[in-house]
Amino acid sequence: MIQITFPDKRVQEYPKGVTGMQIASGISEGLARNVLSIMVNEQVFDLQRPIHQNAEVRLLTWNDDEGRSTYWHSSAHLLAEALEALYPGIQFGIGPPIENGFYYDVDLGDQTISSDDFPKIEEKMKELAKAGSEYKREDVSKNDAVEYFTKKGDKYKLDLLKDLEDGTITFYTQGNFTDLCRGPHIPDTSKIKAIKLLNIAGAYWRGDEKSKQLTRIYGITFQKQKELTEYLERVEEAKKRDHRKLGKELELFTFSEKVGQGLPLWLPKGAQLRERLESFLKKAQLKAGYVPVVTPHIGHKDLYVTSGHYEKYGADSFQPIHTPVEGEEFFLKPMNCPHHCEIYKSRPHSYRDLPLRLAEFGTVYRYEQSGELHGLTRVRGFTQDDAHLFCRPDQVKEEFLKVIDLVLYVFNALDINDYTAQVSLRDPENKAKYIGSDENWEKAERAIIEAADEKGLTTKVETGEAAFYGPKLDFMVRDALGRKWQLGTIQVDYNLPERFELEYTGSDNQKHRPVMIHRAPFGSLERFIALLIEHCGGNFPLWLAPEQAIILGISEKYNDYVENISEFLKNSDIRASIDERDEKIGRKIRDAEVRKVPFMLIVGEKEAENKTVSVRKHGHGDLGSFSLDGFIELIKKETNQFIS
RNA sequence: GCCGAUGUAGCUCAGUUGGUCAGAGCUACUGAUUUGUAAUCAGUAGGUCGGGGGUUCGAAUCCCUCCAUCGGCUCCA
Incomplete structure (x- = not known):
């Protein structure tokens, strides 16, 4: 027993x-x-x-992550079985479960598959599922496994087998399909009822760009058709919050092929929103002891040779700008830090001056691969809410803690609470990817982990995700479709001070090297606003809303009163527009609701006589009659905290 | 950059197998209406069907190529 x-x-x-x-x-x-x-x-x-x-x-x-993983893993095998039946001779890569569903990577040889073939494959999967084949587990010796896949001609499985030890190898078989797999699986295929293949994509074998690109087929399955339908509806619903869609509808930003891909154009409403975020953070940074600086958009090649960016990214970045006469090379700046280092160097520093916190909303340009661009979240020109803290080694942790506080202040103010804090460390297997000494890396990594712990952040450690110059603490937020993006970031850097030979005079009258901390609570305004849009579904907090109120006249007869109110609100620092169109009130309300204007002030005969407004709140409906002062009070209550 | 898909008026989309197929709704403009809490009615205007090339008597429709967008992969300072 x-x-x-x-x-x-x-x-x-x-x-x-x-x-x-x-x-x-x-x-x-x-x-x-x-x-x-x-x-x-x-x-x-x-x-x-x-x-x-x-x-x-x-x-x-089903309610356990691991349960769903098992289910979807088995579903991936079912997909493979169907593919093998329909496309004989194809070879298989890997087929794991993922957060929502599963995929299988296959090498189709001369055959091709497109999403038009999905119905056929889904049918085959359903047919095989109905058969209720058991997933049979079998221990095999490495020799037998190699023999099996050699005979089958599956080079990817043989490649996988290379890394496996004899005695730990298992096969799973359902129906006519046998796969190298550690499992586990559900008992049999009959539990897989609702099947949907979602998309098809290329994926490099073992994630290596130099390897062959396989065809990856994504799918999702459920135990009930209803669950599948609900899932697909949820995805559709989430798409409505997509910042690319809302950005267009709310007239926040646009792109132009003529200007160039990945180069956003901010429309008046978006630009105002952006300026508000900037002044909000500037105010907080001023309080926290930051000083503003401004630097140009380009820098001499030598600057980037010194910083190391030239060596690392020179060939992959936008190509240099040459001066016509001297032929000197300038680059669009990919980062602000080299410029800031030169500001630090513009005069000598005493240990008493430190920390020095140089802040700049600096616009940078990076050549991102064309396939990687994505709305406002991945662009080629963007503005970082950047700052570089130059401090003494003994101040690193304290500064780091203060920055975490600032990031959390920003996130709280904007009601962003579903972030994950990710500590990115270097990959110890691949140290050549990084610049800087072992000792400095270890010191920096330790400082980050300790600071995050002290602030009580629940962190997720990712090895190999560090920047090439130092480890970092990133605040990751998911978009409407569940993709993770880095927003706020704090990075310790022992490297640039070294390369730029930065120094300060200590109390011992000796020269010492400062430590740099790069930090950006938003990360970039573009990406942050994208996530903010998706987070609030376009219903911005009142203090940020490009239009806080709109005044709607019942008929054109009351346009004078409409304009009176408009003047009054303007004088009270409330952003209000007017709708004087010759339309029915129902229409004006509908249009304002669609535009997501937080407050609608409806005025007609009654209001004009009593000097009041009828207030309607977006998404809530009629709040009743208010005096003008009463309305101001209502709106100030919600905004005061952040108005500068 | 790679794999797959998409690209028709400012926006959202119809356009069967190449032959009145250049359309609809919204927007804009004009006129009527003077409106009480999510779309008043009518009229007008608006597109070399992403760009270029080709096949054909004839191309939005078929082929090639470039560009952009979307979903992934790789990359990401």
Whole structure:
């Protein structure tokens, strides 16, 4: 007998070799029906796999991430089986579950697949699913595995096998399809009921650009058709918050092929929103001891040779601008830090001056690959809310802590609370990718982790994600479709001070090297605003809204009163527009609602006589009659905190 | 950059197998209407069907190429 411990700490005895399915069946019929896999001592098992030792277990269903992963992993195998049936001779790469669904990478050889073929493949999958084939697990020796895939002619599986040790290799077979796979899987294919292939994409084998590009097919499956329909509806709903769509509808920004791809044009409303965010942060930074600087958009090649950017990115960036007479090379600036280093160097510094916090809303230009551009989140010209803190080594942690406070202040003010804090460290396997000494890297990485801990941030450590010049703490936020983007960032840099030979005079009258911290709470205004739009669905907080109120006259007869109010609001620093069109009030309200104007002031005969306004709030409806002062009070209450 | 898809008026979209297929709604403009909480009615204007090349008696429709956009991959200072 073995002892099985459940999540509620209940312990029960079972015969040795009991399976997850037997345990589930023993608990309830419903559980047996819904269970997908079982967690056994931190490892997910198939339900048919015998458990031989005492273990802590957790039965996994659709409500568990691991349960869904098991389900989608099995779905990926089903996709592969269908593909092999329809396209004989294709070779298989990997086919894992992902956050929403799964994919399989295949090498189609001479054959091609496009999304037009999806219905056919889905049909085949459904047919195979109905057959209810078991997913059979089998231990195989490395020799047998190599022999099997050599015979089958699957070079990708052979490539995978190279890295596996004999004795740890398992095959899973369902129907006619056998795959190299560590599992686990659901018991059989019949649980897969609703199937939808989503898209097709190229994906390099092992994520290496130099390897062959395979065809990746993405899909998602559910146990019920209704769940699939709901999922697809949710995705459609999320698309309505897409900043590219709202940006156009709300007239915030646009792009022009003539200006160039990835170069956003800010329209008046977007520009105002942007300016407001800028002044909000400038005010906070002034309080926090930052000093403003301004630097030009280009810099001499020598600047970037010194900074190391030339060596690292020179060939992949926008090509240099040559002066017509001297033939000197200038580059569009990809970062502000080299310029700021030169500002630091413009005069000697005492330890008493530090930290020096140079802040600039600096516009930078980077040549991003064309396929990588994306709305306002990935562009070729953007403005960073940049600052560089030059401090003594003993001040690094304190400065880092203060910056975290500033980032959190900004996020709170804008109601962004679903971020993840990511600590990006260098890849110890690939140190050549980075510049700077081992000692400095270790010091910097330690400082970041400690500061994040002290601020109580829940961090996610990503090895190999560091910038080439230093480790960083990034604040990541998801867009409407669940893609993660880096917004705020704080980066420790021991490298640039070295390269620029920055120094200060210490209390010992000796020269010392300062440490630099790069930081940007928004990251870039473009990306931040994109995420902000998606976050609030275009319903900006009142203090940011390009238009805070609109005055709607019942008829043209009241246009004089409409204009009186407009003047009054202007004098009270409220951004209000007017709608004097010859339209019915219902129409004016509808248009204002669509434009997401926070407040609508409706005025007709009653209001003109009593010197009042009828207030309607966007998305809420009629709030009733207000005096003008009453309305001002209402609006100020919501905005005061941030008005500069 | 790579894989796949898309590109028709300012916007959202129709245009069957190449032959009155250059259309609709909204927007804009003009006129009527003077309106009480999510679309008043009528009229007018607006497009070398992303650009270029080709096949054809004839191309929005088929082919090639370039550009841009979308979904991924790679990259990301």
